Amino acid sequence: MPATQLDPRTALVLVDLQKGIAGAPVQPLPAAQVVGNGARLAAAFRKAGLPVVLVNVTGGAPGRTERSHSGGQPPADWADLVPELDQQPDDITVTKQTWGAFHGTALDDELRRREVTQVVVAGIATSIGVESTARAAYEHGYNVTVATDAVTDLDPETHRVSVEKILPRLGETDTTDAIIALLG
Numbered sequence: 205m206p207a208t209q210l211d212p213r214t215a216l217v218l219v220d221l222q223k224g225i226a227g228a229p230v231q232p233l234p235a236a237q238v239v240g241n242g243a244r245l246a247a248a249f250r251k252a253g254l255p256v257v258l259v260n261v262t263g264g265a266p267g268r269t270e271r272s273h274s275g276g277q278p279p280a281d282w283a284d285l286v287p288e289l290d291q292q293p294d295d296i297t298v299t300k301q302t303w304g305a306f307h308g309t310a311l312d313d314e315l316r317r318r319e320v321t322q323v324v325v326a327g328i329a330t331s332i333g334v335e336s337t338a339r340a341a342y343e344h345g346y347n348v349t350v351a352t353d354a355v356t357d358l359d360p361e362t363h364r365v366s367v368e369k370i371l372p373r374l375g376e377t378d379t380t381d382a383i384i385a386l387l388g
Contacts, residue, residue, distance in 0.1 A: 207349045207378035210386045211322035214349075215255040215296075215315055217341075218242045219305055219327030219334050221289060222260045224282030230328060232363060233356040241354035241380040242326050243288045246295075248384045255318050256295045257311065258285055261333065263301040304336030312344055322347035324383055326354035331362035338374045348375025351383055 221242050226235045246256045262283045283299075285291055298309045305311050315323070323341045325348065327334050334355050341348050350371045357363035371377050 207376040207383055207386055210324070210349070210383070211347055213254075213318065213320045214249075214322040214324060214347075215257055215318070215320045216245050216249040217257040217259060217305060217311075217323050217325045217327075217337060218246065218289065219259045219325065219337050220261055220329070221258070221286050221327050222282070223284045223286060224278050225261075225328050226286050228328070228358060230356040230358055231360040233353065235328065235356065238326070238328060238354050238356045239286050239288050241351060243290065244380055245324065245326060245351060245354060245383065246289055248387050249324075250292060250294075252387045254387075255315070255320060256292070257298060257305070257314070257323075258289060258291055258295050259298045259300060259305040259311075259327070259333070259337070260285055261300050261302075302336075303332050304340045305333070306337065306340035306344065315346070320346070322349065324349045324351060326351040326380075328356055329363075330355040330357040331359070331366045332357075335366045335370055338371060342374040349383060350375065350377045351380050352377045353379045 249256050260283045325338050
């Protein structure tokens with residue numbers, strides 16, 4: 205469903221647009237396109253005086269999984285946000301240790317303090333950080349919109365399932381241009 209509106213107090217949440225993840229082989233959209241659209245969204249939200257949340261990940265949840273979490277020690281700048289986002293002093297930064305940006309962080313408190321009622325979510329990877337953050341936002345009572353041309357994944361099939369089947373059940377989906385147009 206195309207995005208129908210943005211609440212007056214909407215925040216942008218950019219998930220894991222950091223050097224180590226933006227440098228991974230992603231599909232179906234190239235990371236450069238996702239980062240570029242994320243940067244355009246951030247600039248538009250800042251211009252509208254709305255909160256921009258920049259999320260990075262520096263660890264992982266404990267527990268056994270069938271797939272390995274990593275291949276060793278990441279480079280020192282792995283968790284640094286990509287410079288294209290043009291991080292500003294007023295941006296909210298959240299460092300997480302799990303897939304979603306809400307669990308174990310102060311994100312909900314930061315948004316409630318600013319009376320935010322809706323979030324626009326974008327980033328990498330669609331089926332991991334983006335979907336987990338959108339699910340938690342929905343469960344916390346926020347209206348959710350996902351910028352479909354500002355998300356991509358390590359696996360094109362999981363991306364497709366998230367965009368076509370999961371995210372529309374959590375909120376609305378639309379393009380970067382359509383979301384910017386709704387900002388007025």
